[in-house]
Amino acid sequence: MLVIKRDVIEKIKEQAERDYPYETCGLLLGRTEGNKRIALEAFETPNANPDRKHDRYEIAPKDYMRAEDYAISKGLEIIGVYHSHPDHPDRPSEFDRQRAFPDLSYIILSVQKGKVSSYRSWELIGDKFEEEEVEVIE
Incomplete structure (x- = not known):
């Protein structure tokens, strides 16, 4: 499950x-608590x-x-990746799957x-993506 601040x-x-x-991208910084x-x-x-x-x-x-160094300086860690799909659905492509790692959240935005x-x-x-629940918090 991914919990993400509204801002x-x-x-x-x-x-x-x-x-x-174009596709945008970045990293999610935070912490892991249980699941x-x-x-x-x-x-x-x-x-x-x-x-x-x-x-792509x-x-x-x-x-x-740079992100990892910044996260460490704030007492955080990299917990995920985000990117957009211009004029395409918000589900992962085969390219996305091939480049993914376990134990991270992958937000995909359809623009x-x-x-x-x-x-x-x-x-x-394993070797496939599964959708995870997202909870937006203040």
């Missing part, structure tokens, strides 16, 4: 709309994919390390004609 999901939605028609991942901050990263920003995202290793229409969170269980 964090709003920041992610604004970023996805701003970066449309809950609690997202307290969104760490925006540039989409480092040089050729297919309209339908890539987080550069240096940006991942239709420049506006976020929906979002869902997923986790990799």
Whole structure:
């Protein structure tokens, strides 16, 4: 289960709309408590994919390390990844599955004609994604 602060999901939605028609991306920072991942901050990263920003995202290793250093400085950890699907549904693609790691939440936002229409969170269980419950808190 993913628990996310309202201001964090709003920041992610604004970023996805701003970066449309390209995929946006970033990392969720927070902590894990039992079977809950609690997202307290969104760490925006540039989409480092040089050729297919309209339908692929890539987080550069240096940006991942910057996020990890920042999280540690705040007593947090990387608990997930987010990205958008411009003019496509909020479910993971095969490309997303191939690049995913277990024990992280993956928020995917569907951005239709420049506006976020929906979002869902997923986790990799074995070799497939399963949707996870999302609870938005103040």
